[in-house]
Amino acid sequence: MRVADLEIRAATLDDAATAADIDTEAHPDDPEDPQMTRHWWSIAAEDDVTDRRIALLDGTSMGYATREHPAWSKMPERFASLGAELRPSARTAVRLDALYAMVEEAARGDGTQKVTAWAWEHDELALEVLKGRGFNEERRERFWELDLVGGRERITTMAAKSKERMRREGITVLTLADDTDPAKFEKLKRMSDEAEGDVPTSEPFVPLEMREFLEWFESPGLRPDRIWLAREGDEIIGISQLSYPPVRGVVSTDWTGMARAARGRGIARALKCETLMQAIGLGVDRVRTDNDSTNLPILHLNETMGYRRRPDMIQLLKAL
Numbered sequence: 001m002r003v004a005d006l007e008i009r010a011a012t013l014d015d016a017a018t019a020a021d022i023d024t025e026a027h028p029d030d031p032e033d034p035q036m037t038r039h040w041w042s043i044a045a046e047d048d049v050t051d052r053r054i055a056l057l058d059g060t061s062m063g064y065a066t067r068e069h070p071a072w073s074k075m076p077e078r079f080a081s082l083g084a085e086l087r088p089s090a091r092t093a094v095r096l097d098a099l100y101a102m103v104e105e106a107a108r109g110d111g112t113q114k115v116t117a118w119a120w121e122h123d124e125l126a127l128e129v130l131k132g133r134g135f136n137e138e139r140r141e142r143f144w145e146l147d148l149v150g151g152r153e154r155i156t157t158m159a160a161k162s163k164e165r166m167r168r169e170g171i172t173v174l175t176l177a178d179d180t181d182p183a184k185f186e187k188l189k190r191m192s193d194e195a196e197g198d199v200p201t202s203e204p205f206v207p208l209e210m211r212e213f214l215e216w217f218e219s220p221g222l223r224p225d226r227i228w229l230a231r232e233g234d235e236i237i238g239i240s241q242l243s244y245p246p247v248r249g250v251v252s253t254d255w256t257g258m259a260r261a262a263r264g265r266g267i268a269r270a271l272k273c274e275t276l277m278q279a280i281g282l283g284v285d286r287v288r289t290d291n292d293s294t295n296l297p298i299l300h301l302n303e304t305m306g307y308r309r310r311p312d313m314i315q316l317l318k319a320l
Contacts, residue, residue, distance in 0.1 A: 004098035011052035016041045019064045025087050033245035035220040043215045047071035062090040065099040067107055070206040078113040079203045096129045108320045121312045135316035138202050140293040144307035148280050151306050159273035166270045172231040177224035187236040189213050195257030200292040220246045228274040230267045237262035240271035253289035
């Protein structure tokens, strides 16, 4: 198959590193780790649709395109996520448009009703291509960075205050590695599903299957002794974890979630402080995080913890 002047072939799991390289070359300030990309490519429910393709120019892998969605039986509305990227030397509007047209046509063919795609707010080329295809801005993801070197004293003081508050509240804070409850993953999934279901989004929320949830924690960027939990009595009521890219990239928040009944008590701050103090102890100089731009509680938390804004990512949407 050819689109524009690109030859297209189906991607395999071994192409994950190539896709990570392409993303890193196109956006060097936001490098993608090849091992972590391969891990995420490998996690999918058996009935998920994952359509990934590699674009070649003169025999060299220069880009990729993706189309993904859960099984329609799991979704009240048929949404699919599209993506496409090219190496800088091949990144033209014509080629990028051709890649999006290819996966958009495939989405239309399998009954998709709406498609979404993401682009950095400063990526004028991608935004021009997507808007030219009829996509419109739907919402924004806010990105942040925290200086652990310059902010070490402030973070240390904040962590000590949070630890004392948790002691007074009767909240136990410990790592996943130190939690000996044989049912911890079942409890953690119930809490995480509740928390993720409350994250502002324009797409239907489809919880991970238990197998996928467990495989998530096998990411090469995660370790049980770097995943922090909050417990009250027998229940897990919060989690926060940083992902440490093994090959390249910036240490970043992988997930922070709270049970509804436990919100507003400073528990998320205490958990995030534990992850930051651990990162400082490991010699990490900065960490990054992101969240939906309408998620006011986490926006406030990031600001008061000293995070500084980075460019937003824009989610665009199109009805087919």
